[in-house]
Amino acid sequence: MKILVCITKTPDTTTKVQFTDNNTKFAEDGVQWIINPYDEWYALVRALELKESGAASEVHLISVGGADVEPIMRKALALGGEQAIRVNAEGADTYNTAAQIAEYAKANSYDLVLAGKESIDYNNGSVPAMVAEFLGAQFVPNATKLDLNGSSLNLEREIDGGKESLTVALPAVISCQKGMAEARIPNMRGIMAARTKPLTVVDATAAENLVETTSYELPPAKSGVRLIDADNVQELVDLLHNEAKVI
Amino acid sequence: MVLVFAEQQNGKFKKATFEAISYGAQLASKQDTECAAVVLGLVDNPSQLATYGAEKIMHAGVAELNNFNSKNYTDAIAKAIETSGANTIIFSDNVTARGIAPRLSVRLKAGMVSGAIALPADDGAIKKSVFSGKAFAHVNIKTDKKIICVTPNSVGIVENQKAGLVENLEVSVSDNSISNQTLNTVSGDTIPLGEAELVVSGGRGLKGPENWGILEDLASSIGATLACSRPVADSDWRPHHEHVGQTGGTIRPNLYIAVGISGAIQHLAGVNSSKTIVVINKDPEAPFFKAADYGIVGDAFEIVPKLTAALKEFKTSQSN
Ligand SMILES: Cc1cc2nc3c(=O)[nH]c(=O)nc-3n(C[C@H](O)[C@H](O)[C@H](O)COP(=O)(O)OP(=O)(O)OC[C@H]3O[C@@H](n4cnc5c(N)ncnc54)[C@H](O)[C@@H]3O)c2cc1C
Ligand SMILES: Nc1ncnc2c1ncn2[C@@H]1O[C@H](COP(=O)(O)O)[C@@H](O)[C@H]1O
Numbered sequence: 001m002k003i004l005v006c007i008t009k010t011p012d013t014t015t016k017v018q019f020t021d022n023n024t025k026f027a028e029d030g031v032q033w034i035i036n037p038y039d040e041w042y043a044l045v046r047a048l049e050l051k052e053s054g055a056a057s058e059v060h061l062i063s064v065g066g067a068d069v070e071p072i073m074r075k076a077l078a079l080g081g082e083q084a085i086r087v088n089a090e091g092a093d094t095y096n097t098a099a100q101i102a103e104y105a106k107a108n109s110y111d112l113v114l115a116g117k118e119s120i121d122y123n124n125g126s127v128p129a130m131v132a133e134f135l136g137a138q139f140v141p142n143a144t145k146l147d148l149n150g151s152s153l154n155l156e157r158e159i160d161g162g163k164e165s166l167t168v169a170l171p172a173v174i175s176c177q178k179g180m181a182e183a184r185i186p187n188m189r190g191i192m193a194a195r196t197k198p199l200t201v202v203d204a205t206a207a208e209n210l211v212e213t214t215s216y217e218l219p220p221a222k223s224g225v226r227l228i229d230a231d232n233v234q235e236l237v238d239l240l241h242n243e244a245k246v247i
Numbered sequence: 248m249v250l251v252f253a254e255q256q257n258g259k260f261k262k263a264t265f266e267a268i269s270y271g272a273q274l275a276s277k278q279d280t281e282c283a284a285v286v287l288g289l290v291d292n293p294s295q296l297a298t299y300g301a302e303k304i305m306h307a308g309v310a311e312l313n314n315f316n317s318k319n320y321t322d323a324i325a326k327a328i329e330t331s332g333a334n335t336i337i338f339s340d341n342v343t344a345r346g347i348a349p350r351l352s353v354r355l356k357a358g359m360v361s362g363a364i365a366l367p368a369d370d371g372a373i374k375k376s377v378f379s380g381k382a383f384a385h386v387n388i389k390t391d392k393k394i395i396c397v398t399p400n401s402v403g404i405v406e407n408q409k410a411g412l413v414e415n416l417e418v419s420v421s422d423n424s425i426s427n428q429t430l431n432t433v434s435g436d437t438i439p440l441g442e443a444e445l446v447v448s449g450g451r452g453l454k455g456p457e458n459w460g461i462l463e464d465l466a467s468s469i470g471a472t473l474a475c476s477r478p479v480a481d482s483d484w485r486p487h488h489e490h491v492g493q494t495g496g497t498i499r500p501n502l503y504i505a506v507g508i509s510g511a512i513q514h515l516a517g518v519n520s521s522k523t524i525v526v527i528n529k530d531p532e533a534p535f536f537k538a539a540d541y542g543i544v545g546d547a548f549e550i551v552p553k554l555t556a557a558l559k560e561f562k563t564s565q566s567n
Contacts, residue, residue: 118345
């Protein structure tokens with residue numbers, strides 16, 4: 001039972017989002033990079049729990065990117081996993097990224113591929129299902145619970161207005177979100193061990209980008225809050241009705 | 248041809264589905280072509296989609312398709328694309344779309360954009376929200392076939408009556424690797440958070456789950472859906488699906504009322520696309536006031552019940 005966990009890097013959540021080069025590039029200067037929270041808190045930690053319980057035999061991490069993703073891969077290895085693979089490709093769109101992950105996964109036969117629900121920077125939520133299609137594997141989005149039961153998975157996921165439980169036969173690709181595990185903090189032993197764990201760089205396979213971002217824009221600034229006296233909630237009701245026209 | 252995946256739940260279409268059809272119909276008319284819809288599973292009234300601009304409705308009315316299965320859904324929609332010759336496919340961007348649209352993107356080698364909030368501009372670029380609403384990107388799809396997933400509440404519903412001929416779509420449902428599905432839907436009459444136009448949200452300022460009654464009353468006075476900040480969900484005061492922000496749901500309602508929430512950058516990311524933001528907080532320095540349209544400085548436990556009463560009175564006066 002081998003698990004591959006897909007890891008991507010994202011700017012720290014406190015980053016002030018700005019753009020350069022005439023609004024065509026995200027301003028990376030001074031940005032702290034973190035492991036995408038969905039990948040770290042849920043996909044990776046759940047995979048590690050399965051390993052610890054003996055249900056899974058191996059947990060490998062994969063990230064598609066340039067050498068600049070290696071620091072977050074080491075951080076991920078500090079939490080656990082035997083080895084990490086970096087597919088050396090920069091500027092890949094979701095299709096291209098998924099093609100790279102699938103290529104590696106196919107050649108190394110994993111039973112389960114776990115990914116985050118979405119990257120918190122570009123919010124695509126596309127890579128996991130694309131990987132599944134490249135692999136011809138089943139896919140379930142936004143799982144909140146995952147348990148192994150022989151050669152199948154017991155899952156829960158949120159649907160509009162409720163929950164669904166389902167059983168899925170392996171091999172499968174699952175995207176993970178809140179509920180699946182509790183975030184962990186790496187300990188000193190983990191950090192030391194991560195330094196010597198194998199981080200293999202593999203060449204990218206030929207794949208193209210299907211989309212291209214031409215520019216970025218920031219939302220217009222709010223014009224300033226209008227404060228209403230706590231003793232005059234009626235004024236708020238009037239404003240919501242007559243000015244904002246939302247009720 | 249523009250083809251819209253018209254999602255249904257328990258035999259009924261949701262508001263977001265009508266938005267997606269409206270989007271598809273407007274795009275089709277821009278491109279001088281027609282809009283068709285594809286419906287999977289048993290539904291009450293497929294021809295209803297004609298109201299929003301569906302010229303043709305391709306219906307695969309087999310019961311197996313009432314259960315989510317990413318492979319079977321993708322196969323069925325691929326069949327509809329092939330039959331209709333569609334080159335643009337529209338989804339409402341939700342969890343179901345995220346299980347199908349990317350698969351189709353790979354299968355058809357069609358570039359896709361999720362989180363779209365507007366029709367393509369004249370140069371074809373599609374505006375989508377990024378950084379959970381902290382910014383927007385303009386994305387060009389380079390392939391002839393295109394897939395666009397439209398964020399709920401970002402484009403309106405537009406009535407535009409078309410023929411809406413319902414055709415049977417023959418599909419073979421071949422995958423059975425997903426089983427034992429059980430659905431637990433919470434009470435039927437609350438609108439799912441992603442689609443809600445009015446949202447009342449609570450933070451740690453409410454002190455504990457036992458105090459949520461005042462927010463429930465406020466929400467029900469205007470038919471709003473409840474949301475919360477992350478620590479509230481993390482402490483199990485409220486269910487996880489109510490958590491909004493950069494690591495929870497991203498929403499864009501018409502009205503977002505934040506009670507006892509400080510307005511941390513990660514929280515704002517998920518909600519600052521709301522059209523109107525009202526903040527109730529006892530700390531005049533709370534960062535949320537900078538992102539608000541209207542604010543009341545004071546104790547939520549005093550203000551919220553008064554606001555609820557005033558809103559109830561307003562609602563009653565409206566219905567008379
Ligand atoms: C990686 C990361 C991701 C995160 N993602 C999210 C996310 O997705 N969503 C999210 O919400 N947070 C997220 N956070 C947490 C975020 O940084 C804040 O800690 C959190 O939003 C604070 O929640 P709060 O406003 O409810 O609580 P607090 O910050 O404790 O604020 C409580 C507020 O209530 C007010 N208050 C107290 N008593 C009263 C009263 N009687 N009446 C009126 N007002 C009162 C106080 O003045 C205060 O402003 C994330 C953090 C990190 C590090
Ligand atoms: N460059 C990448 N390398 C490895 N995994 C990735 C990469 N990009 C995205 N993923 C995975 O796919 C998930 C969804 O990303 P996205 O489709 O970009 O929103 C992430 O949470 C990761 O698990």
